């Protein structure tokens with residue numbers, strides 16, 4: 001059948017509006033004319049007859065086999081506009097619109113953390129990403145996403161797979177670049193005993209790993225794997241959340257600083273290890289709130305050791321169950337909020353009543369962001385702008401920072 005693609009859907013497939021309903025054309029771009037065979041609602045064996053001007057040759061040698069990247073066939077400008085469209089669509093769904101600041105996309109080869117899958121085979125080991133929708137593990141030695149330091153760490157991961165995986169059991173290996181070398185976390189591997197602990201410690205030494213954690217147990221700590229956050233240096237606990245690229249983190253911090261302006265007392269909610277709290281503390285007093293105690297401890301330790309920061313306090317607290325209440329928010333002139341994908345429904349309800357003058361909202365999920373934005377706008381906040389920060393280039397993942405300011409003349413609200 002011959003089709004013309006109308007648009008690209010949220011998961012990266014070309015969408016065709018046919019008489020019988022929606023047809024999905026994987027890997028196609030808007031305006032492209034193609035022929036293919038219909039399998040259910042998906043077109044297969046696609047032959048492109050008229051390519052889009054935004055079509056480019058995928059820069060990665062693994063693009064055909066690896067499931068890691070969806071959009072390598074489109075130029076950067078197209079991908080940025082597509083992702084902005086996803087944000088706009090989510091806002092429109094809640095009856096909202098907002099000016100969009102220019103997107104910032106992290107460059108290729110900048111991911112500082114990746115989780116790979118490893119498995120033993122008859123002849124050796126397989127290490128890589130899963131192929132799209134499949135159990136097959138695809139090796140990715142020329143991956144265009146990962147920072148060269150992560151690529152350089154792949155042989156060490158292969159050695160770990162050799163030691164700790166089986167032919168039937170996959171292991172997940174999270175490799176993080178730090179100031180002190182590779183920080184590696186392995187889950188799903190064989191249970192540890194005395195001999196394997198020794199083997200793993202020797203391997204960490206031989207491969208120069210800063211830290212090696214196996215099923216939650218730190219089996220080697222040659223150096224505390226530090227991350228720079230402003231002028232502070234943090235050692236995150238194993239597996240702790242970290243922004244995916246340094247460039248993305250810098251853009252998000254810039255966005256948050258621009259949103260907050262001259263705020264003097266800031267609450268940083270869902271603070272992690274201090275990505276925003278620590279750079280912010282160079283100009284404002286910060287109270288950081290985070291659900292994971294180990295991350296709060298890492299943040300506090302880093303704040304104490306850093307020179308020249310304003311006062312930093314921190315609190316471990318479940319903000320879904322126990323959001324900061326209006327009386328606790330009263331002393332702050334701004335809030336930074338960077339919740340997980342679920343968003344921050346409970347905290348947003350309280351913020352809507354508390355009327356903190358400025359909110360910088362960082363989100364990795366346009367749907368929950370738009371839902372929370374609607375609550376704030378209904379309470380009299382203005383959504384001043386939204387900026388996309390794309391740390392996951394070539395994927396369907398969307399990340400953004402937005403500024404809300406309380407408009408004093410807004411509608412009355414129930415307390």
Ligand SMILES: C[S@@+](CC[C@H](N)C(=O)[O-])C[C@H]1O[C@@H](n2cnc3c(N)ncnc32)[C@H](O)[C@@H]1O
Nearest residue numbers: 241270271272275290291318319320338339340
């Ligand atoms: C998207 S991360 C952002 C972390 C940090 N702002 C950063 O940029 O590195 C979300 C954070 O929210 C924390 N979190 C998840 N659920 C939470 C909850 N119910 N209460 C408080 N914090 C929570 C996670 O541990 C994680 O650190």
